[in-house]
Structures are given as structure tokens and as C-alpha cells.
Amino acid sequence: MCRIGAIKSLNYVHPSQALLLMQSQQKGHDNSGFAMVMHDLGGIFESYKHLPTLSLACTDEGLKVAEDILHAAGFSRVLQWVPETNDQPGLDINAMPNYVFETFDYPKHYRKAEQKEKEELLLDMRLKLRRALEKDEMGFVYSFWPDVVTLKEIGDPRDIGTYFNLWEPDNKFTARVITAQCRQNTNYDIVRYAAHPFFLQGYTALANGENTFYLKNVEAQRKMHRGYIGFESDSQCFLYTLHYVHRELGWPLRYYKHVITPLPFEDIERREDKDQLLAIRQSLAHLEINGPNTIIGVLPDNTLFTCCDAKKLRPVVVGRSADTVVISSEVCGINEVLPDRDWETDIYPHEREIVAVDSNLEVQRWRQ
């Protein structure tokens, strides 16, 4: 069973917290991998928030190909950070030769471009890199976006933590939002891309559970946006729907839930906004999801949210202290990270709501 978790704090948090959060739920996952996305970066990346950072796992050759492509496109590197790895014998990890985080400045003619234009460029570059590195598995490009880094590995999460020296907190590699999952994908082939969280243009989503409408979702999403590719995991669809509803359609986040788990017709009939809800339900029928799952997501403005399937078949808890909010599949994860919080204020999201946490850590609950 997948276990997922997320931390959002007013302070910069080190990934060791995310490892702890996941570690305590160890009985619930199968030690087949660890992955995380960090938004709102601190440490060495703090002063480069406006510039895109590439998260790449690759061979030596892959690194060269990727850099050549970016340079040819006019990107210039301003920062490179290669985590110091601790390749001690006996670790259960299936690492790539290189793990590289590089921050780039935009090509000259883009520097004055509209935000939107830059965002499209970044997506196109990532897609291009991914295609180029696919050959012989030269590399995996997880994200190329300002203020975001991604790390994914196959192996035992504990050992992955050791390998990347993530157990020892420091202030070089931190973020205000960290989402993480412990497990490789089991529904399809075990490939690096398949590990949650998934990222696209500032949006991150991770889920535990199953999407029985996977085929329907994929068939619809493939045609919706050039960035909707891969589909290595059935829950990747959750990300694309989030991106589509929030960014492409420009609808407020609360409508995400109406798209993925629409209200029954009977309930819609009783609503004042039934015209809108019905229109959403019928026009986006193929983005509906089915099956038990909990979704955690991050928006480009770093809002963190969670919601569940309409039958509430997978658990999730939200716990908070004055400066930190933690979302986790199991409450033991939160206990580990926030031992002194008032657990009576923990939120167990309802099957028909979205719980969202904005950058001031204000918690909003939208009933569907």
C-alpha cells in the first residue's frame, strides 16, 4: 500500500523531516523507492527562486546531452549542485550515476518575456530533454521549473536517505513545501518516472490508491495538452486533471473535486449551482476518477491541498502546529514530525471536501 505525506511550513524544512514522516509509516509501504518534490526552496537555491532548476538523474553521457541541448537553446547555467553521495556497500538503492540539480538563466530573448511564455518554454525544454535522454536510458528529467527540485530513486527509502546524506539536517538543501512518497509504482512497469510525486508546470500531485478510470483518463488526457505524457502510473492522471482544471481552464481549486469525483445527479439537482455542476460533470466526464485514493497536491503559488475519493476508502490526516502543517496517510507520521501539536485539531478530510493550506498556513475546507 502506498503511503504519502507532505509538509508545509513557514520555515525552511530539511528533507530529513519528510524521511521521518514516511519512515514511521514504514509498515504501510514496501520499501521499493522514495521520491519527493520540494517547492519554495531555501538553502543554496534561495537566491535563485525566479530561475528554473533542472532535476536530472542521468549517465555521464546523458548529462552532456542535456547540457548541450539547454545551451543550444540559449540557457546559461548559474548554479550547479551535485549532492554528495555516500555510496557505502550494502545499500539497497538502484541509483543513476549522476544526480544533478542545475539552475539556469533564461535565453536572452526570453528574459523580458511574459511569465506565461517562459512557462511554456520551460515545459517544451523538459519534454525535449526527456525525449532526448530516453534513448538507452541516458537520463530522467523530473522537473525544470523555478523554485522546484525533484528527487526519485528506486530502493529502500532508508538507504536512499543514507545515500544522499538526507538523514542529517543541514541548511543547504531545504524548502517550505515538501511532498514525498515511499514506494515504486506497482501497477505498471517499475520505471523511475513512475514514482510519485508527479510534476508539471508548477503543479505537483501524489496519490495513494488506485485509479480504476485510468484508461478513460488517459484516453482523454492524451489529447488535452502536449505536456500530458508518460502515464507510467495510473495516478499520474490526477496531476494532469489538476493542471487542466486549474491552469488550462482557470477554474478555482475547489472545482477540482467536482471534476474528479462529481456529485451524484440526485445531489446536483438540489444545488443552486446545478447548471454549472451538471455542465462540469458532463463535459469532463472522462476526467472523473474511480477507485480508492487520497490525493495530495501543490499549486504554483505553493498552496498545499488534499482530498479523497468519494467513497473515502483511503485514509488521510492533516495535523498542524503554529508554523507547520503536515498531511499524511497515517497519523503516526504526523506524530513523528509534530509530536507536540494539539492532536484534537487534526483534520480527517471528508469524502466530499478539499482541505487546502495557503502560504500563511491558513487552512480552508471546501465542501464539494
Added chain:
Amino acid sequence: METMKVQNVTPNDLPWKIRYDASRCTLCGSCVAACSFRAIEPKVERRRMVFSESEFPEPKQRFSAVPVIRQAHSIKNYCRGCGICEKVCPNDAIGPQRNIDTRHPIVTRCLGGDSIKRGGRKNLEATTRTLDKLRVGRISQMTDPSLDAQRHTFDLLAPFGRILPPKKLPFGVGPEGLLESKDQAPPVRWIYPVIIGDMSIGALSWRMWEAVAMATAYLNEECGLPVRMCSGEGGMPVRLLKSRYLKYMILQIASGHFGWNRIAKAMPHMTEDPAGVLIKIGQGAKPGDGGLLMAQKVAEHIQSIRGVPKADLLSPPNHQGLYSIEESVQKMFLSFNAAFKFRVPVAIKVAASATSVSVFNNLVRDPYNIVGGFFLDGIDGGTGAAHEVSLDHTGHPIVSKLRDCYLAAVTQGRQGQIPLWAAGGLGKTGDLAADAFKMMCLGANGVFTGKLILQMAGCVGNDMGRCNACNTGLCPVGITTQEPALVHRLDPEKVAQNIVNYFLAMDQEFKKLMAPIGNSSLPVGRSDALISTDKAVAERLQIQYVC
């Protein structure tokens, strides 16, 4: 002695032979009276009887005239194998038997100089149907629990109407952060995924048509199932047009435009909008062929509803003036949409054929947003009269055609925008829920059915050539006839009850199929839920092959 000619038709030339046991027959006359085809007649035979009157056998013979029942030796009054005689005989003295040596297709054409016509059933049943080679194979298990069919609530509704692509929804975000509609969207009705298919008043007896209408109203008002019924071509009684029941009816306009005069005239008096309009371009039972209502069936009330004299009523194979999808259909859609002020969804029905996907592809682009549904009709269905040669030798089965249309929509990223409805032999084994469910998994939003409704009413016809006399106006059970004596054989209340009960059972069965795959809404496009043990079928439909 009569002169016998070897060319004369005898029962052995006909498709059915009457088994008659004179020793059991009490000559009550029931069978002769009941046979609507006059396929049996009383006859007097001169019989020899040997008897003895003395103590010792002293055989003598006597000739006497005795009445018997005989099969008519005529290609006009041939036995259809309907078995009504057997049903009414108190002594089990009579019944039809299939004659495998029949010369019917040859002698009928030779003697009549005309094509054979019959009710719309296919007689080419050789193998198992494609649908029977499919099974629901994706059963939810531990990671994804199946549902409890008894306690869980299910959303068993399908769209009828043009569904806008998400980016075309007329939405804006209001000050409260809520979506607000800025404009009107095309009408969409969410209805039960099984529509009672288009069978006209005229094709059906008035009692049958009324029974179906009654069942529809009951299902809606008492059972909470929003089932819709399609009028078929030929219009409707004005009383119904003005009644509140109109909202359960889909009005059909076919190429003959029969009955539309009355509908148009009734428009100002309508208190409810109809459920929809269905423009029939083609049909699956006799694709490329027009409608054919024989004069025998054009009774007085049909004449007045349709505004026609008593004559063979032929609908042309296509709407006159419709020669291109782009112009004609759109023009027509516009006019019907406009007639009901764009409040009523308008759909189109075509025959499954090699070109149906092209038609669909064209419609899917629909710049006016007015195509409210694509009804695809495959062979294997139908009630109407047709030339046997069309029935038996033209058209496509429905399953792969439906699948092709769905996948064409997927390729364009437009699935669901024009709801797909499919028909053609669905429910022919009696299990409509299973057939409909599989069709939905393959991409249909819903199905429509006609023939099965007849079977619910007590039709004795089958796909093995029994009865199929719907065109003659002599339907032995009163379903497809306007002969008062025959119509009175049908008990409309009983028919309505059967239909209602069948739908209730089917509704349960839908849930029993949705529960194991963990779906609480209809499984449209969930081809991953299907498997096939037939490799060719699996490949053609792009579903999982298992063995």
C-alpha cells in the same frame, strides 16, 4: 379426381409443415379460428372405413365424408410457424414443424414475381454473437474494493444532448471565486441508458403502442427510472402531444415526414417539451432501405395521424435533399432546434455501415453545437417490414462499428461530446443489461432497443424464421397489426407490466455488473473492464485477450 400437377405447391415446399393428429382432434375449430394467416383450413375428406357386423370377421367397407384440418397449400397463406394453433388446441392435436426441405425462397419468388418481405429479423444466425464472446473481466479486489450492489447508490444515467468541450463552457469566475454561467449551453438531458427504440404508431398496433407509452410513464413516475421512448416515424396522437407525458417521448422524424404536420400543428398547444428529437437517416435492420408500411396496416386511425390515404406507405431511403453532411444535416438540425427554441436536444440515427465512422467524424466537429446524439443502428434488430434480401444480406453488426466511432472520438479528443447510442440485436438473448453494459464499456453512452420490447409483449417470432410476419398486418398476438380482432388479443396492461418488470430487473442487473468493477457511474469507455477469449475479437476491439 382432382388433377394433380407436380408443380403445385405442397406443404413440403413451405417453411413449416403442420403436424396434425386426426385421432386427437375433436374438431373444436379453435386453431382454424386463431390462425391469422389462414394457414390451416377445415376440409372434408372422403375416407374409407373397414368394419364388420357379424360374429366372425366379415370385413366390409364404407366411404364417408369426414371433416379434418389441413394445411393451406398456398404461398400466400403459408404457415409462419407461430404456433398459435398449438397454443389454442385443447388436445395437442396440431402444431407447426420446421421443414428443413423447404423450397420457400424459390417458389415464392417464382410464383409471386415479387420479393419476399418479412418482419425485421435476421435469419442468418450461424455463430455466437460477438457480445457473447466478451466477459466483464476486471473485477475489483483488494486494492480497489468492489461495491455492494444492494446498498450502494449508483448513477445510472446517460446524456442525451450536445455536450460542450470543457474549454467552450460559458463560464467565468465570479467575485466569490465561484463559477458563473455567462451564456446558454445546449440542452442536455440525463436519462436512463436504455431508450425504447423507435417503433411507429402504425408499425405497432394501437394497443401495443399505448402499452409501451404506459410502461414508460409508469417507469418514470412510479419507479423513478427516467426511461425515454422514441415515437418512431408516423407521429403521435394529439392528446399525447398536448399531455404532460410528452416529456418522456423522443419525437422521430424520418424521411417520410409522416405525422410531422400534426406535431407541428400541436406545438403551440404543448405544455411540455418533448424529451428530444431523433432524425432518422438510416436504420440497421434494412440499411439503405426506406420504411415500408403495407396498406394492410394503414388503418383509419393511422390514416388520420399520418394524414395519408390507405395505401402502402413508403419512406424514401434518405431524407430528400440531404446530400451532404455539412449542409443538409446542419440545416435540418438548425430548423428543429429552432422549432423548440433550442430547448430540446436533437439527435441523428444512422445505420452501421462502412461509412458511419466518416459520418460520425464529420458530426463530431459540429461547429453549431447542435448534434445532440449519434444513434448507431446495426443489423439484427428491427420490427418493420423489409425485403428479405435486404434484411439478410445488407448491413453491419453493431459492436465493432460502435467501437470504431468511440475510438475515432478518442483520437480527436472529443469523446462524450456527441453521446453515442447503439442498437442492433442487443438483448436478443434476453440479457439486455449484459449487452448494454458491454456496449458502454466499448464506448456507448447508452443503448436503444425495439425488438426486445416486442418480445416482452409476447411476440412469438424469433431469429430462426418463426413468425416474422410483422409486415403482413396479421400479427398473431396483436403487436404489429391493426386488425381489431387480432389487436384485441393483446392485453395492454399486461404488456406494460411486463415491460416495467423487465426494466426493474435490468436495473438491478446493471448494478450487479457495476459493483464488481467498483463503478458507481456507467462504465462508458471502460474497455479495460472487458476481456475476450477470442483473439480476433480482442484485437479488433482493442481489449484484453485471455485464454
